[in-house]
Amino acid sequence: MDQPGRGVSQTSSISRRDLFRLTLSGGYGLALGGLLDVRAVRAATGDLKLSNVSEFTTSCNFCSCGCGMIAAVRDGKLLKMEGDYDHIVNRGALCVKGISMFATHASSQRLTKPRYRAPGSDRWQEISWDDAIARVAKKIRETRDQTWMATEMVDAPDLSVDRASGDRLQSAPQFIPLKGGKRAVPVNRTDAIGFMGGAQNTNEECYLFQKAARLLGMSYVEHQARL
Numbered sequence: 001m002d003q004p005g006r007g008v009s010q011t012s013s014i015s016r017r018d019l020f021r022l023t024l025s026g027g028y029g030l031a032l033g034g035l036l037d038v039r040a041v042r043a044a045t046g047d048l049k050l051s052n053v054s055e056f057t058t059s060c061n062f063c064s065c066g067c068g069m070i071a072a073v074r075d076g077k078l079l080k081m082e083g084d085y086d087h088i089v090n091r092g093a094l095c096v097k098g099i100s101m102f103a104t105h106a107s108s109q110r111l112t113k114p115r116y117r118a119p120g121s122d123r124w125q126e127i128s129w130d131d132a133i134a135r136v137a138k139k140i141r142e143t144r145d146q147t148w149m150a151t152e153m154v155d156a157p158d159l160s161v162d163r164a165s166g167d168r169l170q171s172a173p174q175f176i177p178l179k180g181g182k183r184a185v186p187v188n189r190t191d192a193i194g195f196m197g198g199a200q201n202t203n204e205e206c207y208l209f210q211k212a213a214r215l216l217g218m219s220y221v222e223h224q225a226r227l
């Protein structure tokens with residue numbers, strides 16, 4: 001979740017929440033004028049469904065549109081999710097997948113612990129996060145060592161760009177074939193491991209993911225929404 005609390009919209013338009021605040025301000029005006037019993041109002045609102053609730057902004061995790069959502073949380077428990085009316089992408093709207101976000105969060109079938117199925121076994125067993133991380137790290141190391149490609153034989157390693165030509169097709173970057181046949185060029189990669197990102201990753205997380213994936217020599221870096 002990105003940002004606790006909600007600030008007043010910076011745009012000239014009044015959002016639904018701003019309107020709510022203005023309405024409350026009006027209520028205090030009435031109270032000062034003696035038209036409202038503030039204690040009675042407080043006592044009544046204490047039982048409201050969304051009283052004592054904090055709101056946090058987050059984004060839908062299903063696809064790369066990045067629709068904004070608001071999560072209502074009380075005592076660390078997620079109560080409700082809805083489209084963010086102030087979000088520039090979706091303006092409060094959610095597609096059928098986004099609307100089902102809360103149901104997936106609250107589902108009793110949701111996995112919250114890693115599971116492992118041993119080779120040849122027909123059942124999954126729960127393992128600890130430490131065990132899962134150690135297993136994944138070991139697999140990455142083994143696979144990377146077994147499939148590492150330091151060089152690759154290519155017959156056209158160099159790109160040529162002729163910007164002097166006025167013809168866009170003629171001057172498009174082209175590989176120039178080597179006259180003497182193929183040559184080994186350094187590539188330092190493994191094609192046996194891919195990296196999968198998710199729609200809720202922040203720009204900063206994605207930057208670090210890219211660094212880690214490229215440092216490990218992965219060339220296949222993908223996004224969950226494209227599957």
Ligand code: SF4
Nearest residue numbers: 060062063067095098
């Ligand atoms: S799945 Fe739907 S709600 Fe979620 S980001 Fe994509 S378009 Fe928006």
